[in-house]
Amino acid sequence: MSFCGLKETSRALRAGKISCVELTRAYLDAAERRNPELRAFISITEDTAMRQARDADARLREGGETSELLGAPFVLKDNISTAGLRTTCASRMLENYVPIYDAAVWELLRAEGAVLIGKGNMDEFAMGSTNETSYFGGARNPRDASRVAGGSSGGVAAAVAAGLAVYGIGSDTGGSIRQPASFCGLVGLKPTYGAVSRYGLIAYASSFDQIGPIARNARDAATVFDAICRRDERDMTSRGREGVSGAMTGDVGGLRVGVAREFFENLPADIDRAVRDAASMFESAGAELVEVDFPLLKYSLPAYYILACAEASSNLGRYDGLRYGYRTEEYANLDEFIRRTRSEGFGAEVRRRILLGTYVLSAGYYDAYYNKAQKLRAAIKNDFREIFTRCDCLLTPTAPVTALPFGGALSPVETYQTDICTVPVNIVGAPAVSVPCGFDGNGLPIGMQLIGDAYREDLLLNAALAFEELTDGKYLVAPDGGM
């Protein structure tokens, strides 16, 4: 059985060509075999997967109306709480942390009969763009294992691209779903802030974090999104929304696609060409290209790093070793216990962001940094409101780079700069999707980003589907895992 997307998997299971137990066994075996090289998973959840597979087979035998997700193996990013299954955030701090409760998305997917293969590798506490900050060693790119899978949801993207999971669930704070999707040749959706419940998502930056799917194509992403975009009373910021799959026609006639020159400055030629070709492709299918301005783009990164680090410094204060997580062994008193626990339990990038965030919130610096960044956030929101009066979606590259070589190719600040195209989306809370649109000179995938107004996931995924159909899916990961 070759590895494939949701629709094919679901059809095979329903037709009885393969049982879910057999399918799951095959995925688990592949995951065990490939993981030492790819490090896509921090944990492979064999017992859970097999139990769920048996349940799925029983439900399949019963027949009746069931979800396309029933019996399909998937990977969950390891910052999403799973009761009884360790959830590490790729940190030494939570290396042995086993949550006592389930995240909302995990509850929803389990109810649909989804089969959890494993917990996806990531940058520590989702802070990073390359997976290199993972305490367990970063995930590698299935297309070239000497390169990164991206970050922070790199393990999820690597697992899906390598055919070790049918789809995955990641989280996106500044590009953490879209960028690894683009590095691995996948479709990654960062939904509107509030569309998916964050209950059980271990927070990095609460006002930016959003959970979403990483899948092999736009239809799969839509199917998964439909299953998780529910309002949840346990998350005050959650609003949910209706499903989008039903509205996917693949027709982009009359769609106003905005292009802002600022996103194309200093772009490598092959990325620039791939995204502009995609724009022409939309135009040829009846869409209208609209030139728009986004002069505040250059302020997005500083605003993002100030606000996200401020929230992170607060969110990560709770890791003191007293109730759960890593504990230092040598200490003379409580103060030293907490200080050493945190110094030893967190990696360098996490410590850097905690320090930065603590600094920008400190008395005397608050107005100069936090307040100013909040004003920028409001101004950027205004710009987006203006942009979406003139067009229906914005077309940009997902990242100004393709998958980088593993092993510290860039300094921390250079790494931050690769988030330039994705962070504005989290600043305004808008939805965006990364869609594969080409390959660079090394044969590495290039992703384009479509950004929509709040709650226009339907429009974005439809445009993504249209592009797949216009290009005969030639940029998607091949059924054999794309190698």
Place this chain on the structure above:
Amino acid sequence: MKWESVIGLETHVELSTRTKIFCGCTTDFGGEPNTHCCPVCTGQPGSLPVLNRTAVEYAALAGLALGCEIHTRSIMARKHYVYPDLPKAYQTSQFDRPLCTGGGVTLSNGRRIDLTRIHIEEDAGKLVHTNSELMIDYNRGGVPLIEIVTEPDFRSAAEAVEYMERLQTTLRAIGVSDCRMQEGSMRCDVNISLRRPGDTALGVRSEVKNLNSFTAVAAAIEYEYGRQAELLEAGELVMQDTRAYDANTGATVSMRDKENADDYRYFPEPDIVPAELTRGDIERLRESLPELPESKLRRYTEELGVAESDARLLTKYRLVSEYFECAARVSGSAGATASFIVTQMFAHISTESERERWSPKADAEALGELLGLVRTGKISRETAKRAYAQMAESGGRASDFISEADMEGISAEDLARLCGQAVEENPKPAADFRAGREKALQALVGAVMRQTRGRADAKAVEAQLRDILPGD
């Protein structure tokens, strides 16, 4: 006075909502350690707070009762500090957009204490020290609190204590808190500095944290006055610091100085959407407020003719005042009913918590009937006291404990005869009274009351005896 003390209070009051401020756990006091907890109130990774609407409404009610302005939109904020009883390393509170601002309380000496603000926040857990270990109980963590902050308007410990008592009475009356200082559901921080009378600038202050009784509030203020005055008189400076009060020694000790003060790094809580109350919500809450103790006090003294000292005690406890009003309606005599409750009943129902809970065996209607019989002269006060003593034991109606004989009373002839008899049988007190010792008369009154088993009206007996025994 050489120095004038300038005092401000920050009072923390736990709201008596059924569930905690951000989760569904119970707010019940006590319980086995760490049994009233969940992922949210122990700050498990990934958990999220959901603001309890009732807590916001209770806080707004407190603000309305204290004359504050209630804001339609208020914002929760994170206040960061590291302590083991605070599982998220920040307390979710309010900062620059509190729910209530302004308001105030006028003291009995006519001075008004202005409130700065009332904001909502969560309580922390509790540290439990055992012989060798430090344990943490998170049962209290996440219980909703309001913090009521005053301007530095107090000038004495007595004013501070009166204000605290008034807060307690008011918040209990509107039912938003039980304000039990011994259980920690009401506690306060005192800010105090000294200056020369007539000065307008403020001196350097100290802050005494976490005072959990009125006595402690008064004692801490007195101690700080003495300590700061001594420093100032010796020409030394008061250092701004945070202090703890030790009830055993009656002294305050420094915990941390200004240099080591926490930088709370407040910022708006991103997980909680702003608390919205419409103008309509606020009006509805205002209309739902019961009569407040101050206006009750005025009504009792001015309209019902209750003695002010009695009225203060009755209005202090919501259930007592309800009991009183019902009994007074039935008896037809508010003054006598108030006096009976405060003298007879309070003598036996003597602790604060018993008075708060107020559940005497004799119900208000039965007491009203009993005192109604006194008012119409059917029975004597003494008979009423005796009957009440039995009702207090076993409940029931007044008529269950009053015989036909009690109701008959004592005829004027019998009274004259019995009084004459008492004078004859008790020559010593009789002689003493004749010699001008007023007090001796009571022995004779007592003798008559014993003889009649309390049926006689003590006032009538006394008058009769004075007739028989004219003074010199």
